[in-house]
Amino acid sequence: MKSRMKCRVAFPIGFHDNQTMNWVYWSLLSAFFAGVTAILAKLGVAGVDSNLATAVRTTVILVFVWAIAFATTKPAAALDFTGRTWLFLTLSGIATGLSWLCYFRALQLGDASRVAPVDKLGVVFVIVLAAVFLKEKMTLQHLVGGLFIVSGAVVLAWKSGKP
Numbered sequence: 001m002k003s004r005m006k007c008r009v010a011f012p013i014g015f016h017d018n019q020t021m022n023w024v025y026w027s028l029l030s031a032f033f034a035g036v037t038a039i040l041a042k043l044g045v046a047g048v049d050s051n052l053a054t055a056v057r058t059t060v061i062l063v064f065v066w067a068i069a070f071a072t073t074k075p076a077a078a079l080d081f082t083g084r085t086w087l088f089l090t091l092s093g094i095a096t097g098l099s100w101l102c103y104f105r106a107l108q109l110g111d112a113s114r115v116a117p118v119d120k121l122g123v124v125f126v127i128v129l130a131a132v133f134l135k136e137k138m139t140l141q142h143l144v145g146g147l148f149i150v151s152g153a154v155v156l157a158w159k160s161g162k163p
Helices: 020-043 052-071 075-080 083-109 110-121 122-133 140-159
Strands: none
Touching: 020 052, 020 075, 020 083, 052 075, 075 083, 083 110, 110 140, 122 140
């Protein structure tokens, strides 16, 4: 019988339970891969139509994610999704596509180190939209953190002589 070793890492208060560690771990991986994506996308979009580049990237994602779905679950379970689930997944897919099209065009026109921070303003939109549509509680922590994100994006995107 194989034993699984658990690595215990000291995190600040509020990061100790398994559920929190789980989302923190996946969020950090997401952030890392988003950073790698920006660099690879900037290199890939050079000299080509940004919409076509997005289509190629999306095709790769489609194949890659379906391979993961087939390896980890039964994709036929999607047949059990409710109409509401299909609606919101479809709308989410459209929003994601629009985001990617805009992001690739921005990368084509601007520096990755300036485009990426502005793109991360999506976090501020999530905070506001979650409060409005999901009725999540807006706290002082959200307000201050959101203002830091906006400030950071402005500082990182600003270029002497032209914003």
